[in-house]
Amino acid sequence: xxxxxxxxxxxxxxxxxxxxxxxxxxxxxxxxxxxxxxxxxxxxxxxxxxxxxxxxxxxxxxxxxxxxxxxxxxxxxxxxxxxxxxxxxxxxxxxxxxxxxxxxxxxxxxxxxxxxxxxxxxxxxxxxxxxxxxxxxxxxxxxxxxxxxxxxxxxxxxxxxxxxxxxxxxxxxxxxxxxxxx
Numbered sequence: 001x002x003x004x005x006x007x008x009x010x011x012x013x014x015x016x017x018x019x020x021x022x023x024x025x026x027x028x029x030x031x032x033x034x035x036x037x038x039x040x041x042x043x044x045x046x047x048x049x050x051x052x053x054x055x056x057x058x059x060x061x062x063x064x065x066x067x068x069x070x071x072x073x074x075x076x077x078x079x080x081x082x083x084x085x086x087x088x089x090x091x092x093x094x095x096x097x098x099x100x101x102x103x104x105x106x107x108x109x110x111x112x113x114x115x116x117x118x119x120x121x122x123x124x125x126x127x128x129x130x131x132x133x134x135x136x137x138x139x140x141x142x143x144x145x146x147x148x149x150x151x152x153x154x155x156x157x158x159x160x161x162x163x164x165x166x167x168x169x170x171x172x173x174x175x176x177x178x179x180x181x182x
Contacts, residue, residue, distance in 0.1 A: 001061035001062065001063055001064070001076070001107060001110060001111070002024055002026075002061060002062045002064055003057075003060065003061060003062075004057050004060035004061060004062060004075070004077070005023070005053075005057070006049065006050065006053045006057070007019075007023050008020055008023050008024060008062070009046070009049055009053075009057065010046065011023060012032070013046050014046075017032070020032070024062060024064065024070075024072060025070060026062075026064045026065075026070035026071055026072050027069065027070065027071045027072065028072050029071075029072060029073075029095045031095070032072065054081070055080055055081045056080055058078055058080060058081035058082075058088075059077075059078040059081075059088070059111060059114065059115055060075070060076070060077040060078060061075065061076050061077075061107065061110075061111060062074075062075050063075060063076065063094070063103055063106075063107040072095075073094055073095055073098045073103050074092065074093050074094035074095055074098070074103055074104065074107065075092065075093055075107075076090065076091075076092045076107045076108050076110075076111040077090070077091050077092070078090055078091075078111075078115065079091065081120075082118070082120045082121050082122075085122065085123075086120055086121050086122030086123065086165075087121075087122060087123045087124075087125060088115055088121055088123075088124055088125070089124075089125045089126060089127070090108065090111060090112060090115070090124055090125070090126050091126065092104050092107060092108045092111075092138070094107075099134070100134070104134075104135075104138045105137075105138050105141045105142060108138055108139075108142050109141070109142040109143075112124050112142050112143070112144070112163060116163065116164075116165040116166070117165075121165055122164065122165050123162050123163070123164045123165065124144070124162065124163050125160065125161065125162045126139055126144060126160075126161045126162070127158045127159065127160055127161070128158065128159055128161070129152075129155045129156060129157065129158055129159070130149065130156065130157040130158070130159050131156070131157075136159065139161045140161075142163070143163050144161035144162060144163045145161060145162060145163065146159055146160070146161055147160050147161065147162050148160040
């Protein structure tokens with residue numbers, strides 16, 4: 001996994017494929033860069049990313065094959081750095097022809113575990129449509145728990161998942177158990 005940098009984002013958003021491949025030292029999928037990818041992966045315009053790249057690109061990674069020719073297979077991105085409550089939201093995607101090979105699980109697991117090891121992160125969250133069974137399996141495999149749902153105008157029922165940092169879990173003991181422990 002390679003960190004997403006401002007140089008990569010600029011090359012992708014400006015359609016400079018050769019520059020992005022050079023910075024990544026890997027071949028991009030044929031569909032990259034494309035408007036759908038950019039809208040999905042980067043939830044802000046280029047000016048907002050340039051204004052605060054450390055926050056906007058916090059933890060974002062491009063997944064690249066380890067064996068054979070270096071090839072980008074997908075990405076795992078956070079929707080910015082931790083908020084005031086120590087929460088981050090993760091999203092991921094794998095190129096269609098490379099799905100069902102474990103890339104999403106492996107990349108997302110690594111990103112979630114990295115985030116939870118950061119001292120400013122209390123919880124990692126993710127949402128996925130209830131009908132997206134593959135995405136639900138990825139979230140469950142990386143140790144995330146279904147905690148709720150909400151309705152989305154275009155996607156329908158979105159399931160909400162989260163995984164709490166170990167240090168934060170110790171502080172979440174219900175009051176009755178805490179009283180019994182005292």
